[in-house]
Amino acid sequence: MNILAWKNLFHDRVRLIVTLTGIVFALVLIAVQFGMFLGFLDTSANIVAHNEADLWITAxxxxxxxxxxxxxxxxxxxxxxxxxxxxxxxxxxxxxxxxxxxxxxxxxxxxxxxxxxxxxxxxxxxxxxxxxxxxxxxxxxxxxxxxxxxxxxxxxxxxxxxxxxxxxxxxxxxxxxxxxxxxxxxxxxxxxxxxxxxxxxxxxxxxxxxxxxxxxxxxxxxxxxVEVFTNAELLERTQAYWVFGTGAGTTTLMGAILGLLVGIVVVAQTIYAATIDHLKEFGTLKAMGATNGMIYRVILMQAALAAVMGYALGITIALAVVNATSNTDLLIKLPAEAAAGIFVMTLLMCMSASLLSIRKATTIDPAMVFRG
Amino acid sequence: MIEIRNLVKTYGSGENMVRALNGVSMDVRAGEVLALMGPSGSGKTTLVSILGGILTATSGSVKIDGREITTLGASELPALRREQFGFVFQGFNLFPALTALENVAIMCDLKNVREPKARAAELLEMVGLGAKKKAHPSDLSGGQKQRVAIARALVGDPKIILADEPTAALDSVSGRTVLEILSGLARTRGRAVVIVTHDPRVLEYCDRIVHIEDGRVGSEELRRVEEQVA
Structure with a gap:
């Protein structure tokens, strides 16, 4: 059944390009915004983070x-x-x-x-x-x-x-x-x-x-x-002030969330349209004995394949953006853990985007195959 | 092989209730080709849908090799369809993104047949399409598409082949080829082949014709008696 997911995805190249564009756009937006957020956390308190002191005595x-x-x-x-x-x-x-x-x-x-x-x-x-x-x-x-x-x-x-x-x-x-x-x-x-x-x-x-x-x-x-802070306390206070107190961090996080929402909507729309186009095929499969679970797997597999391809493209672009800003005063951080997290999020985004399609698939009446 | 007794199927309720089947009783035997004929809306498709475990009956009984199928739950019907039936549709219902081989192999996958590609290739050879394994449905003629659909229906060696207007979209040569394959399955491999049709060309390949009218069996006609006696 996996081959059906794979081939269906590649059969309509235009739809595939639209789907991947949606995922890549969302992913780059998420990665860059989240990378900026991590960069803000880093730069806002790097003087404290790199400091070997255990305690700070301050006014x-x-x-x-x-x-x-x-x-x-x-x-x-x-x-x-x-x-x-x-x-x-x-x-x-x-x-x-x-x-x-x-x-x-x-x-x-x-x-x-x-x-x-x-x-x-x-x-x-x-x-x-x-x-x-x-x-x-x-x-x-x-x-x-x-x-x-x-x-x-x-x-x-x-x-x-x-x-x-x-x-x-x-x-x-x-x-x-x-x-x-x-x-x-x-x-x-x-x-x-x-x-x-x-x-x-x-x-x-x-x-x-x-x-x-x-x-x-x-x-x-x-x-x-005076006040006495541990290094961690001053780090947290400084980050909280600059990143959240100024709204800079909230803005970048909102950008990342917006990217996620845009991604879900675009991918959901394209996967849903693809499901509607393949309703007769899914009906045929059901008539021939496929369970709803088997149909779901095809839809989810399509979403997962789109996610993997979109991620490969998107993370490449995001890393290029990170690289392009490495010599500027704007720090965008994209460590391996963040890249892995974004991969999981891309998968979840595509999977959740296919829920509408799955819901539609449950309503397919296999008797439709006899209606010409 | 198949015993159908007092089968009733209604749609809607109250004044809007429609009786698509109104007490159909008939048998289908192994090794025979049975044609279901009748005007549009007579209930042929409803009958074959219930027979194939796709629709549930309102009342009555359908037994396959003695096993009652009208009482099976929704979760049991897909397995019944996979194990007992091969389906051939008027519109072929092939997957356009897949090659002929993959269209057959996907059924092997669905029915857990070992070495799906090898088995699919064998079945395509059997229907005379060994050379078209890599062709997509868009590159095949109507007759060739229907032969791929028959190869797909034969996956898992089902006892019953249900064919809905299998020749309706085919020219006379392709139609005859398809009917020869379907009747050959009944004669040489003992399969029960039920064909819903309006096509008079089908009649010469049938053992029996059951006419359905207004949801009832109108008449039953025995064909090829000489051959059966011989």
Whole structure:
């Protein structure tokens, strides 16, 4: 019976093309929108996700990692008193103006970190070295933002918040969710750019020896006037703010759901039309002894074959889109797990689209074969 | 082989009730070709549909080799049709997307026949279409299509062949070829062949003709008596 599903599908090439177009359109829409959603999750909190700190000490009530405000550096010494604390270092993420060679300003985000411990420092460095940040007025930027920041090569000089700075290295792929690229520098330099007082910091990063939850509880008791987050808590808070709080994530998810609905409607319509065209054949099969279950299998097999072909085409296009955006500041992520999930969803979409057809098939009267 | 007694089939109810069959009784024997004749609307197709387990009777009895089939449930009828019957339709009812071989093989698949393609090829050879195995229905003449349909009906070696106007769409040469194959099945392989027809060409191949009029058996005519006696 499988051959009937296969041949019926290929017999009408135009219908097959329409069906596959529907599936591919839906699938690319789902994959790209969902990939953007995953990209948003990634870029919105990559500074936290790549951070080796176990705990973050912040000013009270910060909405996300990019919204920190100064706290006194002396709290570092208070934190060091807590049992289970291995190391506490200063850290900063703060918006500052980057002056372009033409005199215009671009918004950027200074990431100041402790160069000795390297906690919270840049990753995926493609040119230069973290140690180059030990020098005064030095920064590392991401190669994806060269054009935006007017940077061409190592050694180029700019102004950050009115202070001279020099590019000493490049990372590749550290994107920012906002329009302000990350600019990595030493904490010492960062204080100058952000214009923090010497006794101020934005965050304190804590490495622990024991269970971070236990240390978190102790820090909350002995360090007053601050909030203490685990890395996971701050990650979640930051993602929730940027991805859902701004509506960006909801929009992309809605796009993916829309793609799914469009796919179901298009595929349902074409599979239903194909079933109507083959009603006499299904009636013949029933008259000759096929059960309803056998007819369903033919219809479902058609849907599954269409799904597999549509997926092969659609995922190829989606991966091409992902590849085409790899060198832009828009991150679209399509990991193997997501691709596998989309395959299952495509199958389910096509199967559910064939339910109308199955319902129609149950009403076929086999006596129709004697009506000419 | 088949015993039909007081078979009644009604459609609708009350004033709108129509009696398509009104107490039909008759027998069909193994090895005979029986023609069901009668004007349009007389009940021939209803009779053959109930006989083939496609329609359910309102009342009466149909026994195949002593087994009552009118009491079978909807879930049992498909198996009955697969095991006992081969169907040949006026409009051939072949699957246009499949080749001749695949059209026959799909029935082998349906009836769980081993090596479906080999068996389908044998049956196509038997109806003289061995050379047309790879042809699609659109590439075959009406007579050739009907021979593919007969090959399909023979899958699983059913005891009863039900043919609905098998020659209606065929020219005289193709019609005779088809009738020779169907009557040959009865004579040489002991199958019961029931043909619903208006076509007078069918008569010379029949052993008996049953005339159905207004849902009843109007008359019964024995043919080929000399041959039967001989």
């Amino acid at each position: 009270p009530g910060i909405p996300h990692v990019n919204g920190g405000s100064p706290i006194l550096e002396k709290k570092r010494w208070q934190a060091m008193q807590a049992e289970g604390v291995e190391k506490v270092v200063e850290y900063a993420v703060f918006f500052v103006n980057w002056k372009l060679p033409n005199g215009a300003f671009e918004s950027s985000q200074i990431v100041g970190f402790d160069v000795d411990s390297r906690i919270g420092g840049p990753w995926d460095i493609v040119e230069g070295d973290v140690d180059d940040l030990r020098g005064e007025d030095t920064v590392i930027v991401d190669a994806l933002y060269k054009k935006k920041l007017g940077v061409e090569k190592i050694g180029d000089s700019f102004e950050l918040n009115g202070k001279r700075t020099r590019v000493v290295g490049f990372t590749r792929g550290i994107r920012s969710f906002t329009t302000a690229p990350y600019v990595f520098t030493s904490m010492k330099n960062a204080k100058t750019y952000i214009r923090l007082r010497e006794d101020e910091t934005i965050f304190l990063l804590v490495k622990t020896k024991g269970d971070p939850r236990d240390v978190q509880a102790r820090l909350r008791k002995i360090v007053p006037g």
